[in-house]
Amino acid sequence: MLKIKPSIEFASCCELCKSEVTNERILWQGIHVSVITRCRNCQSECIEDLSVGHATYSPYKVILPDYQIIGDPKALKWLGQPFKNSLQAPSEDIEINIDIKKNRQASRVIIINCIDYLYGHSLLKLLNAEREKDEHDDLGIVVITQKALEWMVPEFVSEVWTVNIPFSKARNYYPLLDKKINKELERFEEIYVSHAYSHPDRFNIENFTRIAKYNPEHSAAPRVTFVWRDDRLWSNNYYISKVMQKYPSVRRYLKPLLYIQKRKVIRLFKRVRSSCPQHKFTVAGLGKTGKFPDWISDERVKSFNKDNEVQTCRVYSESRVVIGVHGSNMLLPSAHAGMTIDLMPMDRWGNFAQDILFQESNNRLTSYKYRLIPIETRLPILAKIITYQITGYQHYSHQMTEGIRREAALQTGVS
Numbered sequence: 001m002l003k004i005k006p007s008i009e010f011a012s013c014c015e016l017c018k019s020e021v022t023n024e025r026i027l028w029q030g031i032h033v034s035v036i037t038r039c040r041n042c043q044s045e046c047i048e049d050l051s052v053g054h055a056t057y058s059p060y061k062v063i064l065p066d067y068q069i070i071g072d073p074k075a076l077k078w079l080g081q082p083f084k085n086s087l088q089a090p091s092e093d094i095e096i097n098i099d100i101k102k103n104r105q106a107s108r109v110i111i112i113n114c115i116d117y118l119y120g121h122s123l124l125k126l127l128n129a130e131r132e133k134d135e136h137d138d139l140g141i142v143v144i145t146q147k148a149l150e151w152m153v154p155e156f157v158s159e160v161w162t163v164n165i166p167f168s169k170a171r172n173y174y175p176l177l178d179k180k181i182n183k184e185l186e187r188f189e190e191i192y193v194s195h196a197y198s199h200p201d202r203f204n205i206e207n208f209t210r211i212a213k214y215n216p217e218h219s220a221a222p223r224v225t226f227v228w229r230d231d232r233l234w235s236n237n238y239y240i241s242k243v244m245q246k247y248p249s250v251r252r253y254l255k256p257l258l259y260i261q262k263r264k265v266i267r268l269f270k271r272v273r274s275s276c277p278q279h280k281f282t283v284a285g286l287g288k289t290g291k292f293p294d295w296i297s298d299e300r301v302k303s304f305n306k307d308n309e310v311q312t313c314r315v316y317s318e319s320r321v322v323i324g325v326h327g328s329n330m331l332l333p334s335a336h337a338g339m340t341i342d343l344m345p346m347d348r349w350g351n352f353a354q355d356i357l358f359q360e361s362n363n364r365l366t367s368y369k370y371r372l373i374p375i376e377t378r379l380p381i382l383a384k385i386i387t388y389q390i391t392g393y394q395h396y397s398h399q400m401t402e403g404i405r406r407e408a409a410l411q412t413g414v415s
């Protein structure tokens with residue numbers, strides 16, 4: 001964690017003359033938590049990323065007054081350049097509201113900034129709350145979040161600050177947001193900022209969604225669930241999928257492709273059902289295109305709100321296996337379901353497993369439960385993989401954990 005009050009603990013040097021800098025104040029850009037620094041020698045001014053979120057490994061520095069940006073070239077297009085652009089053209093006339101919910105008083109706090117332009121990024125930052133609670137139980141936790149994630153903030157945090165910034169506008173810099181956050185921070189004697197790691201571990205999803213994870217003992221008729229997205233096709237055609245993702249305006253012209261996807265889901269379920277007839281078959285997720293036969297439960301929604309997202313998480317928690325195309329849409333399914341099939345498009349292998357919230361600590365069981373498969377895999381082969389994953393789990397688990405169970409029993413007997 002990073003201390004910002006009563007003093008800002010941040011070390012840097014001037015890019016122009018390499019002299020030490022003075023930390024003047026914290027700038028809450030939105031996604032970025034930054035420090036305004038001034039060189040003690042040449043007086044040049046910079047805006048520099050604190051090590052928060054994706055800036056933990058791709059920090060950027062903007063040198064004023066020319067807005068020269070320095071940082072990781074690999075993330076420049078989606079992280080660094082939007083940061084620079086927002087500082088050059090701030091959203092001055094936008095009314096920013098912060099809805100503050102106070103659960104308990106605290107004079108010393110750690111801030112978790114979850115603001116982001118992608119739902120998945122925001123969710124992953126939020127999951128840092130449990131680690132911060134465990135490691136810093138002497139501090140109150142303040143979560144800054146957007147409306148879509150408000151329902152998932154754990155009850156143990158001290159305060160929830162919900163800002164009215166949609167994901168589509170979250171890359172902007174709002175001076176009023178900066179002003180209002182700094183005003184609220186005057187209430188606290190000591191303040192730290194969480195690193196809000198982009199891929200945290202050590203969390204229990206039940207503390208966030210309040211929905212239990214899959215338990216085979218509580219599922220007489222477990223589900224096999226396909227995670228649907230109208231904008232993320234189960235398609236072997238890389239170029240069509242990219243067009244649908246990047247250009248929402250053309251999706252209506254490509255709507256027939258969604259009916260092809262619907263037929264693929266039905267064919268997949270028919271093959272799996274022939275070997276696993278005791279299972280329910282479900283489609284859940286975002287988008288209502290196409291109608292499924294009565295034996296497939298259609299739990300899709302046109303848009304998410306708190307109530308239907310909770311219900312969708314319940315569907316995932318009743319699912320022995322969830323199947324879906326790689327993306328943030330797989331985070332909550334993988335966190336709640338028994339097993340996961342993640343269909344990987346050609347261009348996403350560099351983001352391997354970034355959309356999986358692993359529940360299993362046993363390495364062998366992890367490799368069995370979470371499978372990342374090329375999206376080009378033929379449907380009959382995919383159906384066999386899913387079928388064997390379901391029917392073979394009990395035997396595999398027994399083989400791979402029997403030694404652990406025996407050793408634990410012996411230790412218990414000795415003690």
